[in-house]
Amino acid sequence: MMETILQTNIFEPILIEKANGSWFWDTKGNKYLDCVSGTWCVNLGHNHPRVIQAMKEQMDKLVHRSMRFLTPMTLQAAEDILLFFPHEYDKITFLNSGTEAVEFAINFAQKATNREKVLSLKNSYLGAYGIAKQYSYTSSKASDLKIDYPECDDINCNCLEDFNPLIEHIIENYSSELACFALEPILVSGGIHKPCTNFINELCKQLQEVGVLIVIDEVTTGFGRTGRKFGYEHYDITPDVIALGKAMGNGYPISAIITKAELEEKISPSNRYYAQSHQLDPLGAIAAATVVKIFEEEKVIEKSQEKIKQFNAFFQTLSHPAIKEIRSHGMLFGIQVQSYNNISSTDLVLQIKDKLLDEGVLIGYSVGKELLRLLPPLTITTEEREFVFQKLTKVFNEL
Template identity: 30%
Template sequence: MKTELFIGRTQVEAKRQQYFYPCTQHFYRNSPQLVRGSMQYVYDELGKEYTDFFAGVSVVACGHCNPAITSRTIAQLQQLQHTTTVYLTQPAVDLAERLEEVLPGDLRRTFFVNSGSEANEGALLLARMHTGRKGFIALESGLHGRTNLTMSVTGLPMWRTDKYLDKDVVFIPRPYQEDLSLEEAASLSLESLERVLEEKGHTIAAMIVEPIQGNGGMIMPAPDYFRQVKVLLERYGVLLIADEIQTGFGRTGRMFAMEHYGVTADIVSMAKALGNGVPVAAFATTDEIALSLNRPSASTFGGNPVSAATALAVLDYIRDQQLPERAAQLGERLKAGLLELQQRYPAVISHVRGTGLMLGAELSGASADQAAQLTDRVLEAMKDHGYLIGKNGIGRNVLAFQPPLIITEADIDGMLGVLDSVLAEEDKTDGPL
């Protein structure tokens, strides 16, 4: 591809500054301008190759521009691009049928939308319709979207932009505290949940959770936590909503992350990897609960033929390439490598968390600001060496490893080798500055 087809990154940045809202930011001091992608690789306008270990925040799980998927997207685009749900189209019903095959338990009714925020908004509405109650319970440091209601149940302060959020939300401590064991933190969270239910259970429609808190820092609770949550909620007739938007479709080594805990939620929201870059999202539930969403409703673009055909191709590829199993195996290799780096640089890496190919390495500093600055320096250096890594966490000091699930052992080993050299540079001082 000829580089002269693209204007320079300085000009792109200037247009971005001129025409985008100031809330739109990127990770880097010198951000690459990405112009092309192929499986686990992306390329800038100068032709430099980057190995993607972030996948657009868990989106392109099957790889960038995967021909097995894009060929079917193009074919559908050329046949029927758009209609509405007032007409019959096969791709959408085929996709709903396929989702019923992979969803856990008795979840089989699906409402298609466009984004994760919209999926969670719909799930919350469904819970209110089914229970006749208004309130919600959410975990501190969770992230569920940027609509008013999903922002209301978001527990990360930096994402709670609206000053006029819904007041009928109660936050409880998440089952993680740095100075406690996972079991101790889970116990404190459950005690808080029980107190809230005893006081307000009759007003609560649902509790919404991420099986693994992604933006909260790759937080995975004790194995028995969600089972005990479900028992408490059922006692008070409160529904459980599993936000699987980042965790769904094989990323954690299971098709859905709640399977790690042996729990089936009442409602599951999904997006991101389902479309592998094409906007498609949904919330799914049981026959019984679905009956409560019975007033006329539609989504203009939700479940459109192109998105549905793409998602069907994604599900085929996940099945045929056994991506959940692949994520579990490669995740073990990546996590072992990160743990080895933690042993080598204990003053730099304080924690390694997560499972499958959804892993985080928390970086240390003399202060929260210094830890965040260290994280930015590591991201910049890794980018300069050709590796794109994400960041998250309450203090924005957790390196996020969420690569396409088609990443290879060689890619992982190469990235770990470069990360080793970058961390060694940081460790030359008396500790990260």
């Protein structure tokens, strides 16, 4: 049956039939705890009843309309999401995917500044195609504008002493050509790396002083994934444009870009024109608006703090010669694997993820990064966490 599907990915040899909360079931009735939240999308767990109910009610009214019209649901969702932000923004448009949102955000910055070049960090993943991919680590295209960065959690660090020359080099040589700095607050696909706070703060400050816009990619880090509403809150910066996606629809494909009217006004209406069939459709809008309400009313982020502590406490006890390093930030966890017992690190990554799947736990992995990833739903329960801890311990002990 799988032969009919174009092989754009490596698919596991099981078929998923249904899901609920932190779990999904295959067609044979086997149950798995989903520690990657779908594709890092269901921060509220699969099939959240409030999201499903809101979408069902909306489907009875209106799913799609001509792009020439707006709907009351879309306008209400726009207002709710803008109010959800810790900084004041007054413009939003809804799109379909994270890559589309980042592409739109970068293109918007280019038009607003009349500049073309984009600055990004090495190990960034900004999207699957176009400009977003060009400035991601997945692109083979070399660029002096994919820059190194210090990785540090110490606010009193001396990282700037080593990296000030790099900042000066960028400002002196590229600032007049740069449209934006496209930043992932935490480099998730790149290996769960957090750049030094002082470095990012200083770089963004100097870039904005010379008219370079700060575009933040919150596609993965947004909606509570880092322990705060948005990943950029871990820095002292005010973004100019923000790209959203993934958890915004809790499993339904919707994304957005957020910005300010003052930037919109710098672009002529004809140059601002963007038309896409499902842009601003009401079904995605109602899903996103409901997600925001759940976060606020059910205090999802506040409740996740204790869960983050419990995960970190467990990972401090998880020790094995095959583990090189464990990195975490909020509900983002990465286990860096190294060769062990004559088994290469790449083979170990595959072996561990397969053994965990056999034990009923789905985790993410990157062979190239020699990394195992866990991004569980923020709603994961105590019993579910203990199940994950037990299975991780068992699999590593049996290597």
